[in-house]
Amino acid sequence: MQLFKLLGNKRLFIMLIGLVAFIAIMGFTLGPRASLSWPEKFVKDTVGFVQSVFYKPAAYIAGFFEDVRNMKGIYEENEELRRAVAQYSRESASYNTMKANYEELQDILGFTKNQKERYKYNYRTAQVLSVNSDPNNRTLVVDLGERDGVRPNMSVTTVDGMVGIISSVSNFTSTVKLLTTMDAQDPNPQPISVTAIGKEDKTFGVVESYDEKTNTLLMTRISEDDPIKKGDKIISSGAGGVIPQGMIIGKVLSVQTSQYGQSRTATIEPAAKFDDWKYLIIVFTPEEPE
Structure with missing residues (x-):
């Protein structure tokens, strides 16, 4: 009777049933089986x-x-x-x-x-500092001057050919006057006495002007019997003592009779390029005793 009374307690009865179910589930879970419940x-x-x-x-x-x-x-x-x-x-x-x-x-x-x-000359490489593109006064300024031994009228060239002469000198820089400024009508002309390679004892003339329209130099005072012809390479002859011998001037494009008929002229394509300046070469010749 006491057991039934005890079981009559609903809370205790539910706990007992839960404990039995838990033990049963644990036993079922721990047992060997192939699948989950x-x-x-x-x-x-x-x-x-x-x-x-x-x-x-x-x-x-x-x-x-x-x-x-x-x-x-x-x-x-x-x-x-x-x-x-x-x-x-x-x-x-x-x-x-x-x-x-x-x-x-x-x-x-x-x-x-x-x-x-x-030729027994000395050469100094000069860097171009500035370019004056004025058509009436085409000049360059280089970084060698009087302290470096540069003097007016020295020749200036590139590997390809002569480009001009030194027109003025300061202590540290020099101004180069280009061949493209040559004009026969100039009151102070500086013509270049020239000859042809391989014909040094037969060909003579003077380069004294530049034609801006054709970008060519004009060689004048060529005698009638001069063997000069198209393709000849023209260099300075050294006559006159200003421009040293052997400066490369250019190549003959054509030879024609002058307008007076007493001599001939030649059109020269300059060897130097006058559009890209980085370095120039100044030719140092022995200074003449005064």
Whole structure:
């Protein structure tokens, strides 16, 4: 009777039933079996669903911040690459400039060596500082002056050919008057006595003017029996004592009879190029005693 009274207590009865069910489930779970029971499946599915509900947003947020960190790293790498490309471009331009200058100086060195073997002159390389493009006063300024031994009327040339003469000198710079300013009507003309290579004892003439329309020099005072012809290379003869012998002037394009019929003239294509100035060569001749 007491047991039934005890069992009549509903709370205790429910606890007892729950304990028995728990022991039964534990025994069933620990026993060997091939598949899960439906309570286990229910619990696992419920836990898995809850985990997925929280895991996916968390994974998305974590991935977002990871992408942000990666984007920052990519941006920094791109900035480094931009700086590297800019540095490479500057170094490439500097290298190309140095290479061009080196090749030009190598050409000048070869030129001066050959000229020294042929003529007893000294040569100094001068850098062009400025260019006056006034058609009536085409001049250049170079970085050698009186302190370097430069004197007025010295010849100035490039590897290709003569470009002009020194017209004035200061302590540190000199002004070069170009052959393109030569004019027979100039009150102070500076004609160049010339001859042809291989015909030094037969061909004579004077270059005294430049034609801007045709970009050619005019050689005058050529005798009727002079063997000069198209294609001859014209150089300075050294007559007159101002322009030294052997300065390359240009090439004969044509020979024609002068307007008076007593002599002939020749049209000369200048050997030098008058459009790109970086370096010039000043010819130092022995100074004549006064």
